[in-house]
Amino acid sequence: MDNIFTQRIKRTLSYLEEQKLDVAMITSPTNIYYLTGFYCDPLERFMALVFDVEKGIVQLFVPSIDLESAAKATGMDGLTPISDMDQPYTILKNWVGRSISQLGVEKKMMSLFQAERLKECFSDVRFVDVEEFITSMRLIKSSEDIQIVRRAIEVIEKVLQHGVSKVVPGVTELEITAELEYQMKVLGADRPAFETILLSGPQSALPHGRPGQRKIQSGEFLLFDLGVFVDGYCSDITRTFVVGEASEEQKSMYDAVLQGNLRGIEAVQAGKSFGEVDRAAREYIESAGYGQYFIHRLGHGLGLDVHEAPSIHGQNEMTMQPGMLFTIEPGVYISGVGGIRIEDDVFIGEDGKANVLTTYPKHLIEL
Known part of the structure; x- marks a missing residue:
């Protein structure tokens, strides 16, 4: 039986033939x-996986310095090393060996430079976008994919717990961030999935702020947003805490976001649209009086990239299907006060229901 990569290659080749x-x-x-x-x-x-559809041949053009590692890849018919002195587009033209009229490319990935070089090689060629097909395959995760994601989540939740244990008033955001990213390596992560976000006090009202030398203080929100890659797949989790005792305003804000998170998860069901999920969370937060402070979409797809399809917002009428993996992460951000975000990684099982893969507690925790 073909392995998963050979199956994907064959499926792609069949699509290109069609x-x-x-x-x-x-x-x-x-x-x-x-x-x-x-x-x-x-x-x-230059690196490219090239399908000669007419001949049914798949070739990986790879930098010479990575040839030995690439030899472990499967599903291809051969490898072509490209040295730093080579002219890669000439090598590609010679490998194809004929004029072509239609070339499949990922248009979002293609630069003007690449398009011009390809036009020089194949003067009459028309570019056809094939990225949507690759995206459609990646939308549906296999059970093997999810097992890897679970390992990435297990690592990041241990990292988060370690970071939380280091929080005391007076320590800086960057000091905790350094602890987090060191612990990622200790626990076996390949690398961070993105630049770790650790924000305190008013800084936590910046959805994608960067940690700095600010000292963590009692009575403030402390927001952690972090993830790791493990064997190619990533995790992504956000939890928000209060350092010391929470005020009534902080409790009210937190409860609105938590209930929005829970209602979004409850709305996940195969056959329904992603727009319904966003609206379920957003409408609750609006009813609690914080709608104007929820300033981003509810979530995003997750997998080999930390942000991939689908985009979970109120206008997305894409139908949910078993095998899809995405985040649900409502947030409320009030300038001068602080922000709260609660993010879970959610997978739609074969029964069409939500499986919440993240397990770190999300009730309000006072540190």
């Missing part, structure tokens, strides 16, 4: 990993 494309070129390192099991960041170097 679309009557001559050749297709995948250049996103993440999509190449999804299809082959090989990942590297080529930086400015």
